[in-house]
Amino acid sequence: MTEQPKASPDAHGRFGAFGGRFVPETLMPALFELELAHADAMQDQAFRQELDGLLCDFAGRPTPLYEAPRLAADLGGPRVWLKREDLLHTGAHKINNTIGQALLARRMGKHRVIAETGAGQHGVATATVAARFGLDCTVYMGEEDIQRQRLNVFRMRLLGAEVVPVSSGSRTLKDATNEAIRHWVTNVETTFYILGSVVGPHPYPAMVRDFQSVIGREVREQLAAKGEAPPSLLIACVGGGSNAMGLFADWLDDDVEMIGVEAAGYGLDSGEHAASLCQGQVGVLHGARSYLLQTDDGQVKLAHSISAGLDYPGVGPQHAQLRDSGRVHYTAVTDAEAVEALQLLSGREGIIPALESAHAIAELYKRARAGELPGDARIVVCLSGRGDKDVEAMADYLRNHPNEDIGARP
Amino acid sequence: MTMKQKKDAPSRLAPAFLNGMCVGRPLVIPFVTAGFPDKWSTPDVVEAMCVAGADMVEIGIPFSDPLADGPTIQHASEVALEGGMTVAGVLEIVESVRMRDDTRDLPIVLMGYFNPLLAYGLESFLDDAKAAGVDGLIIPDVPPEEGREYRAACVERDLSATFLVAPNAPDERIRIVDQFSTHFSYCVTVTGVTGARNEVQVRTLEFLRRMRSLALKPFVVGFGIKEAAHVLELGPHADGVVVGSALIDALSQGKEPATVAAELIAPLRAAAERIASSRE
Numbered sequence: 001m002t003e004q005p006k007a008s009p010d011a012h013g014r015f016g017a018f019g020g021r022f023v024p025e026t027l028m029p030a031l032f033e034l035e036l037a038h039a040d041a042m043q044d045q046a047f048r049q050e051l052d053g054l055l056c057d058f059a060g061r062p063t064p065l066y067e068a069p070r071l072a073a074d075l076g077g078p079r080v081w082l083k084r085e086d087l088l089h090t091g092a093h094k095i096n097n098t099i100g101q102a103l104l105a106r107r108m109g110k111h112r113v114i115a116e117t118g119a120g121q122h123g124v125a126t127a128t129v130a131a132r133f134g135l136d137c138t139v140y141m142g143e144e145d146i147q148r149q150r151l152n153v154f155r156m157r158l159l160g161a162e163v164v165p166v167s168s169g170s171r172t173l174k175d176a177t178n179e180a181i182r183h184w185v186t187n188v189e190t191t192f193y194i195l196g197s198v199v200g201p202h203p204y205p206a207m208v209r210d211f212q213s214v215i216g217r218e219v220r221e222q223l224a225a226k227g228e229a230p231p232s233l234l235i236a237c238v239g240g241g242s243n244a245m246g247l248f249a250d251w252l253d254d255d256v257e258m259i260g261v262e263a264a265g266y267g268l269d270s271g272e273h274a275a276s277l278c279q280g281q282v283g284v285l286h287g288a289r290s291y292l293l294q295t296d297d298g299q300v301k302l303a304h305s306i307s308a309g310l311d312y313p314g315v316g317p318q319h320a321q322l323r324d325s326g327r328v329h330y331t332a333v334t335d336a337e338a339v340e341a342l343q344l345l346s347g348r349e350g351i352i353p354a355l356e357s358a359h360a361i362a363e364l365y366k367r368a369r370a371g372e373l374p375g376d377a378r379i380v381v382c383l384s385g386r387g388d389k390d391v392e393a394m395a396d397y398l399r400n401h402p403n404e405d406i407g408a409r410p
Numbered sequence: 411m412t413m414k415q416k417k418d419a420p421s422r423l424a425p426a427f428l429n430g431m432c433v434g435r436p437l438v439i440p441f442v443t444a445g446f447p448d449k450w451s452t453p454d455v456v457e458a459m460c461v462a463g464a465d466m467v468e469i470g471i472p473f474s475d476p477l478a479d480g481p482t483i484q485h486a487s488e489v490a491l492e493g494g495m496t497v498a499g500v501l502e503i504v505e506s507v508r509m510r511d512d513t514r515d516l517p518i519v520l521m522g523y524f525n526p527l528l529a530y531g532l533e534s535f536l537d538d539a540k541a542a543g544v545d546g547l548i549i550p551d552v553p554p555e556e557g558r559e560y561r562a563a564c565v566e567r568d569l570s571a572t573f574l575v576a577p578n579a580p581d582e583r584i585r586i587v588d589q590f591s592t593h594f595s596y597c598v599t600v601t602g603v604t605g606a607r608n609e610v611q612v613r614t615l616e617f618l619r620r621m622r623s624l625a626l627k628p629f630v631v632g633f634g635i636k637e638a639a640h641v642l643e644l645g646p647h648a649d650g651v652v653v654g655s656a657l658i659d660a661l662s663q664g665k666e667p668a669t670v671a672a673e674l675i676a677p678l679r680a681a682a683e684r685i686a687s688s689r690e
């Protein structure tokens with residue numbers, strides 16, 4: 001095996017050649033302050049107890065590790081477990097992180113939080129903890145995403161958050177993030193930025209990973225409690241990469257294969273996708289050096305994915321390092337493959353996954369069909385979210401692609 | 411001229427700042443986005459500014475994700491990119507500016523985000539920028555911690571590397587930025603993004619006084635400056651004043667560069683001169 005990268009970034013927030021703090025100077029004092037506050041909080045027993053308590057009683061942890069027999073049969077007989085992050089409060093893994101950051105915001109005396117959101121899951125998870133802790137909350141969301149995730153927009157409003165539509169550039173997650181950063185630069189002394197994935201300037205990639213790493217730790221405990229041997233394969237979808245890092249982080253030193261699945265949109269050859277690790281070049285966006293979809297002239301390209309949560313031209317810097325070291329293998333599946341997988345999992349297991357999570361399921365089907373899934377494989381899939389938010393987008397898609405509709409019970 | 415001579419050409423920056431200090435007034439520094447409002451007009455805009463009294467010019471390299479910029483410069487960047495502006499195109503603009511009599515010796519710094527320069531290749535970019543006649547760089551998303559290699563590469567070519575500093579910086583941070591900037595630092599008036607503003611905050615003046623007491627090198631002030639009153643208020647506390655969004659706003663209205671320069675830059679220069687004469 002190749003030399004394993006260290007799990008933590010160095011003092012400058014670098015994961016090898018990636019990461020760092022490429023931000024306007026105005027944010028530097030805030031990033032130093034956040035780094036210290038986070039390190040200090042994690043040493044504080046009371047903070048950790050409160051975090052664990054909320055993860056348990058408010059968010060619903062531990063989430064089940066469910067063995068999926070009919071999916072496994074479909075895949076030709078490996079063992080398959082679904083880590084059910086979809087059963088968390090608000091419907092996705094995002095809340096693991098927002099609880100942690102909201103506790104930090106309160107500890108640092110900030111009464112206002114802001115967030116960017118794509119699918120709206122991180123926005124909802126932020127609005128939820130803001131309500132719980134009595135913090136003012138503003139969420140930046142691209143106009144296109146507001147259209148395709150209307151349900152989540154309304155949920156955020158019910159939770160008392162202000163949703164600010166972003167009309168610049170791609171009108172999706174990339175520009176929502178730009179706008180959130182601009183707002184943070186302007187209100188840095190009063191506002192805490194709750195970033196939603198393992199992206200952005202240091203310490204966010206490490207901090208968000210640490211808050212999400214409960215996913216992989218629970219998998220370890222749960223398999224052991226069931227008397228099961230460790231898994232041979234971990235698989236998760238990758239947008240910014242937080243659910244994947246959450247699953248992988250605790251296993252990086254183990255002898256287990258890992259796959260991150262990006263969004264191939266209309267296909268990797270179409271040029272319209274969100275597969276920054278598979279097809280991007282190294283660059284700097286949103287405060288970190290990582291892989292990035294960009295033109296030859298260094299302009300950031302628009303990403304495309306049917307799944308708003310994966311529709312992002314960048315990716316977290318630790319994934320970039322794990323890609324280059326070969327520790328994790330990254331691949332991509334198309335919109336059509338994800339749509340099919342969403343329908344298959346719904347019909348086989350009675351679980352409607354988020355379109356994001358469906359990308360991980362789709363990769364398993366792809367491998368099984370290609371004869372690349374050994375019958376004795378022991379697979380853990382991060383089912384990062386539930387599909388309620390995508391029902392409308394799915395209905396639209398299947399109306400426009402009737403021959404991809406595989407019926408209620410295939 | 412051979413490459414060798416160009417490499418050894420003394421920077422136009424140090425004399426400009428020295429001159430400002432001798433006469434006791436801040437330099438007037440317009441910012442224009444390369445390729446705005448179109449690909450061809452930037453050299454004319456730069457020349458008009460110079461003729462109207464600009465002491466130095468900042469030329470912005472457009473980027474798809476300008477996260478330190480407000481709506482005005484975001485829009486200018488979008489228009490410039492849609493019009494086909496590229497990093498190489500920006501260097502061509504500088505070359506053509508250098509061929510004109512009025513702007514041959516005008517100090518020029520480029521302001522741009524890091525990614526397009528990395529995509530070009532940082533070392534080749536700095537070589538080509540030097541050869542085109544650029545005097546220095548300002549990269550708003552590269553703080554000192556990320557700027558070691560870039561700074562060293564600039565120093566090697568006698569290009570200036572300017573780092574930014576904001577009112578929320580602790581004293582220690584101000585010292586770091588002052589040390590890291592090769593020729594001059596850039597103070598932003600507010601914690602915020604670019605964009606014309608109406609009033610000067612008390613905090614900005616306090617910040618500039620703090621800067622003056624701590625910094626060893628010259629520094630300019632920018633973000634939000636749009637009129638003579640701002641120059642009169644801020645100018646005495648800095649070595650240069652940058653005006654950007656107000657200029658882009660004026661160009662957006664479709665006015666000729668010469669008109670914009672006469673209406674906007676000339677009064678700023680006059681205000682700067684008044685500071686000098688009030689000091690005598």
Ligand SMILES: Cc1ncc(COP(=O)(O)O)c(C=O)c1O
Pocket residue numbers: 092093118119120121122196197198237238239240241242243244308309310354356357384385386
């Ligand atoms: C359910 C779900 N899964 C995955 C993602 C992608 O984010 P990440 O790659 O950070 O897990 C999102 C983002 O919105 C999401 O809502």
